Amino acid sequence: MTRIALVGSGKVAWQLGKRLTDKGFAVSQVLSRTAEHARSLAEALHATWSDQWSDILPDTDWILIAIRDDVIGVVAEELSHHAPGALATHTSGATPGTVLAPFFKRNGVFYPLQTFSQERRPNWSEIPICVDASTKQDLDVMLHIADKIGQKAYIIDDTQRAQLHVAAVFANNFSNHCFVIAEKILEEKGLSFELLHPLMQETLAKALEQSPFAMQTGPALRGDQDTMQRHLQLLEQHPDWQQVYRLISESIEKEHSS
Ligand SMILES: NC(=O)c1ccc[n+]([C@@H]2O[C@H](COP(=O)([O-])OP(=O)(O)OC[C@H]3O[C@@H](n4cnc5c(N)ncnc54)[C@H](OP(=O)(O)O)[C@@H]3O)[C@@H](O)[C@H]2O)c1
Incomplete structure (x- = not known):
């Protein structure tokens, strides 16, 4: 995973972006609906930013979508036109991974089971991360990253999640x-x-x-x-x-x- 795009700039995007970067998984691009929000998170992560989905880099390896549950599908569709080969995952506990399947052949879920706020630094070493992916290879990568940044990685399917x-x-x-x-x-x-x-x-x-x-x-x-x-x-x-x-x-x- 050399090129990671973080989609969203809310509570989860901030906390996950910082943790990934701290653990050596550099986020290269932040995309978010509101330009000011995208810019400020990108600056904190030393990444590039945009408020246009079409600006996603075509050779992105992993698109990590951390936005409001009910817009994950529509945003994923937009992104898929520009980086169709990427692995796309969302961070939602309530949304099935299948919401990404019509747009990305490689799809999955990366759900940190914790409550996040902007003001509070989470203790990542105690956070279980529930992962799932449509291919064995991507699942192994998600498990590896989740193990590095959280307490432990768990393979959890849509029904269980x-x-x-x-x-x-x-x-x-x-x-x-x-x-x-x-x-x-x-x-x-x-x-x-x-x-x-x-x-x-x-x-x-x-x-x-x-x-x-x-x-x-x-x-x-x-x-x-x-x-x-x-x-x-x-x-x-x-x-x-x-x-x-x-x-x-x-x-x-x-x-x-x-
Ligand atoms: N908060 C938690 O404790 C927690 C824990 C685990 C998982 N999650 C999951 O993580 C995801 C993000 O949650 P969050 O708490 O980080 O949310 P949040 O802080 O409320 O941020 C919401 C994000 O969604 C974007 N957004 C809202 N409406 C949009 C639209 N119509 N089109 C495109 N983008 C839109 C916002 O973009 P702009 O700011 O750029 O407008 C913002 O980046 C959700 O799927 C949630 O279920 C949350």
């Missing part, structure tokens, strides 16, 4: 949203969110050490109906949060009654 992604939405996106609600509840009453930090840390530590199912506590598990009614009253200014409270409480009750 879809399941993994929905589980990741619960483990990260939904749990984080619950933290957001908790923070707002405290903010409204002038209390510091820091009061909850030890509880949040212990929750995660227990879930990692033991089975999260076995570690469940709280009024829904105990069947404390009066407490739950009082909580729902406290949330009456926030019908959306009441709904979340009811749904999750019912789910806890069901899981533990079966």
Whole structure:
């Protein structure tokens, strides 16, 4: 992989671009819809840049697409007119690798299973990377690169990755949203969110050490109906949060009654 083109300039493109470069897989070109975004990432990676898909170098070896899920196909089609021989992969957990197949004979997925933000430097040595490719040769290359930059490479097919992604939405996106609600509840009453930090840390530590199912506590598990009614009253200014409270409480009750 001597010529790598990074497509996109968002959170994943920045973090992956920097990690690849640090590990000796130099990114030669950054392509992104917004010129300013492409330029600034390219400067950080010492690469060339463009906001035109047609500028992709025809002898590109690997096109790494890290853009919004629902535009991967259309952008891949554009790129394929100019570098049809390249291996094209995307970084999406939720999107099948087959979205690239109509446009690139050599296609695959390079999905780092972590939550990325611009502000936070990820600990790549702990990040599993899920890879897949349409040819054995490309799969071997993806495995090699993933092993170098992440914790470990895993061969995960489209069906498995879809399941993994929905589980990741619960483990990260939904749990984080619950933290957001908790923070707002405290903010409204002038209390510091820091009061909850030890509880949040212990929750995660227990879930990692033991089975999260076995570690469940709280009024829904105990069947404390009066407490739950009082909580729902406290949330009456926030019908959306009441709904979340009811749904999750019912789910806890069901899981533990079966
Ligand atoms: N964030 C995560 O934690 C995470 C983790 C693993 C995998 N992923 C996957 O990685 C991919 C990128 O996610 P991200 O979090 O990096 O997204 P992001 O920070 O929101 O960046 C989105 C990127 O998509 C581009 N884009 C948006 N609309 C477009 C359009 N209509 N045409 C062309 N490009 C468009 C943007 O380009 P411009 O900025 O140039 O406009 C930007 O580079 C997604 O497939 C996502 O599922 C994300």
